Amino acid sequence: VDNDGEKAEANALDMNHGLLFTPPVSINAGSYPDCKGSDLLVIAAGARRKPGETRLDLTARNARIVREILGELKPYIGTARLLVITNPVDVMTKVAVENSDLPVYRVLGSGTVLDSGRFCYELSRRCRVDPRSVHAYVIGEHGDSEVFLWSQVHIGGTPLESLCGDCEHSCTAGERSSLEEKVRASGYHIVEKKGYTNYGVSLAVSRIIGAILRDERSVLTVSTFMEGAYGLTGVCLSVPCIVGVRGVERIIETPLSERETENLKTSARIIASTAVSAG
Numbered sequence: 207v208d209n210d211g212e213k214a215e216a217n218a219l220d221m222n223h224g225l226l227f228t229p230p231v232s233i234n235a236g237s238y239p240d241c242k243g244s245d246l247l248v249i250a251a252g253a254r255r256k257p258g259e260t261r262l263d264l265t266a267r268n269a270r271i272v273r274e275i276l277g278e279l280k281p282y283i284g285t286a287r288l289l290v291i292t293n294p295v296d297v298m299t300k301v302a303v304e305n306s307d308l309p310v311y312r313v314l315g316s317g318t319v320l321d322s323g324r325f326c327y328e329l330s331r332r333c334r335v336d337p338r339s340v341h342a343y344v345i346g347e348h349g350d351s352e353v354f355l356w357s358q359v360h361i362g363g364t365p366l367e368s369l370c371g372d373c374e375h376s377c378t379a380g381e382r383s384s385l386e387e388k389v390r391a392s393g394y395h396i397v398e399k400k401g402y403t404n405y406g407v408s409l410a411v412s413r414i415i416g417a418i419l420r421d422e423r424s425v426l427t428v429s430t431f432m433e434g435a436y437g438l439t440g441v442c443l444s445v446p447c448i449v450g451v452r453g454v455e456r457i458i459e460t461p462l463s464e465r466e467t468e469n470l471k472t473s474a475r476i477i478a479s480t481a482v483s484a485g
């Protein structure tokens with residue numbers, strides 16, 4: 207569903223041309239009534255960042271769009287879960303919580319699932335190991351104030367600190383912050399060079415969708431409405447969550463270092479102040 211109907215039709219046709227190579231699935235350009243009876247609805251419409259623009263700059267514009275879409279969707283939501291991708295995704299997830307009348311566990315944002323993937327990728331290159339053998343999480347805002355959980359990085363079940371002991375690289379604290387910067391800026395770099403990001407985020411979103419529809423109960427850093435976990439309330443942000451058929455099945459309260467706790471609180475404050483500008 208897109209308010210540019212021709213674009214929706216072209217996308218549907220383009221995707222249908224790939225059907226020989228995937229399990230059978232029905233893809234159509236549709237309208238809101240077609241959403242009736244859905245298990246999962248994904249909101250990805252909205253203005254995107256222009257080069258140099260932060261995700262937060264998009265707030266007011268996209269909050270209007272998300273509210274408008276939810277107004278159209280409301281009669282058809284039924285028992286669906288709602289997954290929000292539109293940026294700034296934490297603020298838009300809260301807009302969706304407030305405008306959908308759904309229980310909060312049924313409304314998720316893609317949050318820092320992609321950022322955690324980027325963190326694992328950079329670590330995998332640095333440590334020369336398959337990214338799938340790296341467990342590392344980015345929490346907080348999907349954006350500049352995101353928090354890297356260095357204290358929880360494990361490779362093949364082994365804490366990073368133990369592995370670093372006998373590694374030729376002997377990474378310094380400075381190298382850690384440049385790796386963080388690389389992850390944080392990677393979206394900006396891609397947008398600067400090609401105007402948008404699509405492949406990484408699509409795979410991350412398809413991972414979340416799979417976890418919900420197949421009730422995988424995967425631990426993913428989706429954006430969720432906080433009701434006291436980590437001492438935070440009234441804001442949507444990413445923390446490790448068990449994601450299954452209900453949506454967010456459970457928030458995992460992982461032990462954080464003092465610095466990580468402080469940074470998470472700062473991130474929550476930044477998102478909350480942006481949410482105010484969303485109106």
Ligand SMILES: NC(=O)c1ccc[n+]([C@@H]2O[C@H](COP(=O)([O-])OP(=O)(O)OC[C@H]3O[C@@H](n4cnc5c(N)ncnc54)[C@H](O)[C@@H]3O)[C@@H](O)[C@H]2O)c1
Nearest residue numbers: 208209210250251252253254255271291292293295402407
């Ligand atoms: N969360 C993430 O990790 C992540 C990653 C990439 C993009 N995004 C966000 O996703 C959003 C879309 O990005 P994109 O690159 O796909 O942009 P795009 O311009 O390619 O597509 C956005 C589409 O939304 C449609 N649209 C706009 N207003 C609408 C409305 N009221 N109703 C229905 N459709 C409407 C437009 O017609 C357009 O086709 C942006 O907010 C972007 O920042 C988020």
